[in-house]
Amino acid sequence: MKYIKRIIDKDLDLREKAFGAINILGPKGSGKTRTAKERCSYTIEFEDESRRNSYLLLADSNINAFLNFPRPTLFDEWQDAPKIWGLVRLACDNEDCFGQFYLTGSSSKKVNTAHTGTTRISTVTMYPMSLYETSDSNGKVSLKELFDNPNLAIDGITSDVDINRLIFVACRGGWPRTMAIQNDEAKLLIARDYFKQICEKDICSLDNKKRNPEIVNAILKSYARNIGTLAKKNVIYNDVVANYKISEETFDEYVDKLKELFVIADVDAWNPEIRSKKAIRMPKKRIFIDPSIASAALGISPNYYFKDFDLFGHVFESLVYRDLLVYSSSLGGTIKHYHDAYNLEIDWVVTLSDGRYALVEVKLGSKRIDEGINNLLKFKELVVENNKDKNKLPIREPDLMIIITTGDICYTKNDVKIIPITCLKD
Numbered sequence: 483m484k485y486i487k488r489i490i491d492k493d494l495d496l497r498e499k500a501f502g503a504i505n506i507l508g509p510k511g512s513g514k515t516r517t518a519k520e521r522c523s524y525t526i527e528f529e530d531e532s533r534r535n536s537y538l539l540l541a542d543s544n545i546n547a548f549l550n551f552p553r554p555t556l557f558d559e560w561q562d563a564p565k566i567w568g569l570v571r572l573a574c575d576n577e578d579c580f581g582q583f584y585l586t587g588s589s590s591k592k593v594n595t596a597h598t599g600t601t602r603i604s605t606v607t608m609y610p611m612s613l614y615e616t617s618d619s620n621g622k623v624s625l626k627e628l629f630d631n632p633n634l635a636i637d638g639i640t641s642d643v644d645i646n647r648l649i650f651v652a653c654r655g656g657w658p659r660t661m662a663i664q665n666d667e668a669k670l671l672i673a674r675d676y677f678k679q680i681c682e683k684d685i686c687s688l689d690n691k692k693r694n695p696e697i698v699n700a701i702l703k704s705y706a707r708n709i710g711t712l713a714k715k716n717v718i719y720n721d722v723v724a725n726y727k728i729s730e731e732t733f734d735e736y737v738d739k740l741k742e743l744f745v746i747a748d749v750d751a752w753n754p755e756i757r758s759k760k761a762i763r764m765p766k767k768r769i770f771i772d773p774s775i776a777s778a779a780l781g782i783s784p785n786y787y788f789k790d791f792d793l794f795g796h797v798f799e800s801l802v803y804r805d806l807l808v809y810s811s812s813l814g815g816t817i818k819h820y821h822d823a824y825n826l827e828i829d830w831v832v833t834l835s836d837g838r839y840a841l842v843e844v845k846l847g848s849k850r851i852d853e854g855i856n857n858l859l860k861f862k863e864l865v866v867e868n869n870k871d872k873n874k875l876p877i878r879e880p881d882l883m884i885i886i887t888t889g890d891i892c893y894t895k896n897d898v899k900i901i902p903i904t905c906l907k908d
Contacts (some may be wrong), residue, residue, distance in 0.1 A: 483662045485520050488615060489908045490514065492607050494521065494810050502574030503809030504689040505585040508608035509744035509771055510684065511676060513658040515558050517608065517737075522556040538563060545569050561591040567599065569728070573604040585661040589743050592688045610656030610772040612808040613801075614907040618643060618651050621907030623892060625809045628899070629838055634820040636899055639892040645905040648888055649784045649794060652801050658854045673774035677702070680775075685739050693736065694715025697726050699779070701736055705746050705768055710796030712765040712821065725852040744771050751805070752818035752831045754865075754877055765821045773800040791846070793840040799844045801830060802886050802903060806832055806842065823835050826860055840882040847888055854885045855898045 494517070496868050497504050506514045526548065528537055538548055541563035548569060560566040562617070568732055570583045585603070599605075613619035622639045652659055653670055660669040681695040681702070704721035719733050728736075748766035770776045776797055777783075787794035806817050814835035820828035830842040841861060843854030862879060869876045885900045892901050 497604045502579045503570045503583035503603040505605045512610045514586045518556045518586050522554045524553040525556040527558045528562040553582045559587050560585045561587045561593045564593045567595045569597045588738045594851040612805040619904045623905045636892040640903040652773045653784045673778045676779035702779040705780040708768045709776050710799035752819045752820050773797045838881045843885045845887045858883045
C-alpha cells in the first residue's frame with residue numbers, strides 16, 4: 483500500500499535536525515513502524531521469524547555490530563533486545579550524529595532502561611490517523627492559520643460529508659490498516675479485533691502479568707458508556723464491581739495499564755485562574771484515544787447511533803479530541819477541558835506553548851450552536867472582567883474560538899467560527 487503522509491512527519495523532520503535518534507510511541511496499529519520505515523535505509527525487525535534468533539544472538543554477543551548497518555537504521559520492536567537503547571544512546575554521544583536511528587515498538591511491551599536518552603533520543607507520540615489523514619476531511623481550514631490569523635476568512639467553505647459518513651468513520655477509527663480495505667463492513671472489523679486483543683493479550687504483555695480479560699472488558703464498556711463525560715472514578719468502579727470482585731487498588735492498576743496502551747485517557751481540567759480556587763472544578767474527562775474502540779467495547783454498529791444520537795454526541799466529542807490532538811501536536815499544543823462551579827463548561831481548550839489558546843465547543847448540528855456560542859462568550863467576558871482588576875494578573879483573551887460541528891458550511895457568528903470537523907486540518 484502506498485504510504486500516506488502523516489502529520490507527525492513535519493515534527494519528525496524537525497527532530498532529525500536536533501537529535502541522533504527518535505523513539506516513536508503510540509497505540510498499536512497507529513502506523514509507527516511504517517512511518518519510520520519511510521525514513522530509514524535499513525530496518526532490523528526483531529519479530530521477523532527468519533532473522534529473530536540471529537538478531538537476538540548478535541544483541542547478546544556483539545551488539546556493536548548493529549552500528550554497521552546502513553543508516554538511518556530502524557530498530558523495530560527494540561524492546562525484545564533492550565540493550566539496543568543503550569547502544570543507540572552511546573552511538574549518538576560518540577558520533578555526535580543527527581537523525582541516524584529510529585526506535586519503534588509495541589505499546590504493550592514495557593522495558594526499563596538504565597538511561598533516559600535525554601538530549602540524544604527524542605521520544606514522540608504518534609496517534610491514530612485524523613480525518614484529514616484518512617481523506618475524510620477536505621482540510622480547507624487550517625488550525626495553524628486560525629491561530630496565526632484570528633480574522634481568517636472561512637465563511638462559505640463547505641464540506642460534503644454527511645452524518646451517515648461521519649458516524650461510520652467514527653466507528654471505523656483512524657487505523658491505517660483500514661485504508662487498504664475496500665469493503666466498509668470489513669473496515670469495522672479492525673477496531674473490533676483491536677478491542678479483543680487489548681482485553682485478551684495486550685494488557686498482560688505490558689509486564690507479563692496475568693489479568694482477567696472480562697474485567698478489562700467491563701472497564702472499557704463503562705468508559706464507553708461514560709465517554710466524553712466527567713464521570714467520577716467510583717461510577718466506573720461501581721459498574722465493574724457490580725459483576726466482578728476487584729479491589730480499588732487492582733482497578734486502578736488495570737486503568738493505568740489501559741492508559742499505557744494508549745487506549746483511554748483521563749483529560750485534565752484547565753485552570754486559567756479567572757475564578758477563585760473554590761470555584762474551579764478539576765474533574766477529569768473520560769475519553770478514548772480513538773473513538774472506534776468505544777463502539778467496539780459496546781458491541782454496536784454505526785446504525786445503532788441513529789437510535790441513540792445523544793451517545794453519538796459523546797463519541798463525536800472523543801473524535802474531535804483525537805483530531806485536535808493530532809492537529810495541534812506540530813504546534814506544541816495540549817488539550818484540556820474547562821469546568822467551574824457555576825456550570826460553565828468548555829468542551830476542549832487547545833493551548834499552545836507560546837500562551838495562545840482556543841476554546842472549542844463541540845456540537846452535532848445547528849440546533850445547539852447558539853448554546854455553544856453563549857458559553858464561549860461567557861468565558862470571554864470573564865477574561866475581560868479579570869483584566870479590569872488591577873490586583874489580578876491579566877490573562878490574554880482567546881486568540882481563537884471554534885465550534886466544531888457536523889454542519890456542512892463554515893461561517894462566523896458573534897466572532898465565533900463554526901467549522902465542520904470535516905473541513906479541518908493541522
